[in-house]
Amino acid sequence: MRALIASAGLALALATIAPVIAAAPSPDRAAHTVSDYIRNGTLRDQVWHECINDRTYENYPDCKNVTVANTVVSAPPMPGDSSDFMTQPKTYEKDAITRRLTLSRCFDPGWVVRSPKAWCNAAVQAQKAAGPNGQ
Numbered sequence: 803m804r805a806l807i808a809s810a811g812l813a814l815a816l817a818t819i820a821p822v823i824a825a826a827p828s829p830d831r832a833a834h835t836v837s838d839y840i841r842n843g844t845l846r847d848q849v850w851h852e853c854i855n856d857r858t859y860e861n862y863p864d865c866k867n868v869t870v871a872n873t874v875v876s877a878p879p880m881p882g883d884s885s886d887f888m889t890q891p892k893t894y895e896k897d898a899i900t901r902r903l904t905l906s907r908c909f910d911p912g913w914v915v916r917s918p919k920a921w922c923n924a925a926v927q928a929q930k931a932a933g934p935n936g937q
Contacts (some may be wrong), residue, residue, distance in 0.1 A: 821828045838873050840915075846868055894924060895932065
């Protein structure tokens with residue numbers, strides 16, 4: 803009976819401290835990639851706060867990765883003014899591969915970084931002009 807209580811107590815203790823241990827970055831190797839942090843905002847925030855609250859972690863691989871992810875996520879959108887050739891439908895009219903790639907980055911939820919809205923609008927216009935076969 804004592805062994806059962808002791809094992810239950812150990813399991814409860816591990817369950818309580820496991821999230822705290824998991825949040826602390828490792829000095830040797832990154833537990834997560836930049837893409838992991840870009841995709842998972844909760845994880846990104848948790849590790850980011852751990853890194854900024856204890857400056858001894860700032861050169862750890864995970865802290866470097868989460869810093870890059872925060873930079874990517876908070877970056878302003880790319881310019882979409884008329885001088886940007888990617889905002890022009892003619893850019894996509896004869897280049898079906900670029901058109902398809904841009905459209906997938908506009909509408910496919912699997913992409914982490916989306917194409918700027920102006921690029922999407924131009925690619926959609928070119929797709930409509932290309933007709934049902936898209937060639």
